[in-house]
Amino acid sequence: MDHEVLEHIIDGRQRPKDLPFSLLKDITENFSDDREIGHGGFATVYLGVLQNGKTIAVKRIRSNHSINETLFRREVDTLLNIEHENVVRFLGFCASTNQIAIRIQGLKEHIYAEVRERLLCFEYISNGSLRKYITDELRGLEWNTRYQIIRGICEDNDMMPKITDFGLSRLDEKSQTMSEERLGTLGYCAPEYLRQGKMSFKSDMYSLGVIIIELVTGQNAPPNKNDNALRRWRNRWKKTGKETQLAYQQVAKCLEIGLLCQEIDPSKRPYIWQMIHDVREIDGPNEKISNAYEHTFEQISPCIEDGMLGIEPLELHFPFALNKQMSCALSLTNETDSYIAFNVENTSPLSYCTQPQKGIMPPQSKCNVDITLQLQGKAPGYMHRANELIVWSTKVNDCLIVEDITTNMFINEAVNVVDEVNLDVCFDASELQEASKKSSEVSYLRILTCKAVSIQLVSNANDLLL
Incomplete structure (x- = not known):
């Protein structure tokens, strides 16, 4: 019933x-x-x-x-x-x-x-959460798909994105895990709610702004510089030949709207009708760039440095094997006319060894980096792990030596653009599954043997207590 x-x-x-x-x-x-x-x-x-x-x-x-x-x-x-x-x-x-x-x-x-x-x-939504598909600007969903999702959320168009869980995160106000750090991680609740418990439709606009920024950049935290997100998208478009004035303006406007929605003062956040108006003003008729924005593309885009360190692949594949070292190669390419310093940082509890971990690449050069995972006695909890390693890079002068490269140099860089590229890790579990199958067969034989011995021991007593 x-x-x-x-x-x-x-x-x-x-x-x-x-x-x-x-x-x-x-x-x-x-x-x-x-x-x-x-x-x-x-x-x-x-x-x-x-x-x-x-x-x-x-x-x-x-x-x-x-x-x-x-x-x-x-x-x-x-x-x-x-x-x-x-x-x-x-x-x-x-x-x-x-x-x-x-x-x-x-x-x-x-x-x-x-x-x-x-x-x-x-x-139940069979396609799962957008989190599976939205990563940073360099990979994941193409821009056109992300933009249609943003429009769908604002305008109820055919994309039919589904939103849930804002209220559920608010429920957790007395949870043992709701420390300041935890709240910062959640990131979707408006500051006036977190500090004073005040809720309004402008609080929902804050949450919507977080989603828009996440759709553009793959992160729910606002970018340090809008130019950085635009530069990364341009880098991806140039590789595929998909750069257009319209796409550029869409990214710029979505970043502007997302950040405006996250204003600390709720009264400064836009209304939904204002957001829809801004989006439609960019696209113009038949989703072509509006005349009002056409002249700005050539003025703005040359100001953005789009010279980035080429990194391949962005997802490292390791053939997982128990109690064996596993290696994967990373290729770095400097196609600029500048010297670029890089540093590979391990952000995982797993033990990765990187050679070289840091270096300085001359103009128009390549560098291969070997990443080795140390012996593992058991399989990781997740066979696909996100953000396991970070590659930092920035332009430097030719006087710098490798010994001078530190993490603080990238964090505190005030003049040149610093790139931060996350690397995911995927383990090929075929060998692990084979080992697990053999282990299960051995365990099963042991169980049968133990049962046979038990039966023999108690058979005289006619008491088969298995």
Whole structure:
């Protein structure tokens, strides 16, 4: 019966409502690891499969987080009243509280502990989060796709992007993980809410601004300089021959709108109609650059230094093998007429050895860097790891020597542009899977052997307790 109710909610025949914990436990196979499709700072998302084969996303708030009950109910009320094509459909919630008896060694009486379950259910979006596709300007989705998503969010066009979770991050105000550092990482909530608990439609504009910046740059923090993001996009376009006046102006305007939405003073943030007007003014008829912006392209673009250190590949592939060193080659290319200093920084808990780690590249030169992963006794938790290494680079004079290169030199550089390129790592698990298969076969044989011995030992007693 519970399955049928949820099916009717998905079909639109019933409104979202409270759902029993037993149902959500059943459709997620008791919240098994195999059903996990995502996790965040205070919740894990599971794939729920109904009897008719339809799927939903079940967000389970971790029990060690002290979610404010008033805020939880308020958020549920808000979700129940939202019906918008660009917002992920809310399907129901669960607020269950039970007591369990815990026996303490040495005591006759049990201790009764309260176990709270707070869950939210949404439609399942098969393409997943945009985070899987949006990286920095040098890779990931092409600009035209990102721009159409931005327009879709603002104008409800055919892209149909889906937004969710702003409210869920606000729920976590009393969480054990909500330190100042944690709030900075979340980054989507307006400062007036974080400091004073004040909310308004201008707070939502702040969140929208964060999304726009993230779509343009791959980061939810504002860029240090708009010119840097523009320069990186130009570098990518030149490689593919896709640079146009229209694309350039779209990037520039989206950066401007995104930063304006994140003004500290809410009154300085734009209204949504102003954003739509600005976007349409750039595109003009038939998505061609407006006459009002056409003359600015040649004035602005030459001012941007687009000479960057070429880095290939941006995703390093290691053939993973247990207890063996694994190596991958990185190619650096300086096609400029300047000297460029570089430094490869390890940002991962894994032990990478880089040779050379730093250097100075003359004009029109190449350099190969060998990156070696030290012996690993077990597989990493994630076989695809983002931002494992950073390549810093900046123009220098020819008097600098390698020994003078430090991380602070790139961070504190005030004159020349500093590039910061993140490198991802992907492990080829084919050898690991083969080793795991052999290990499983050995373990299975051992289990059968142990059982056979156990049977032999107890057979005389006619007591086969396996």
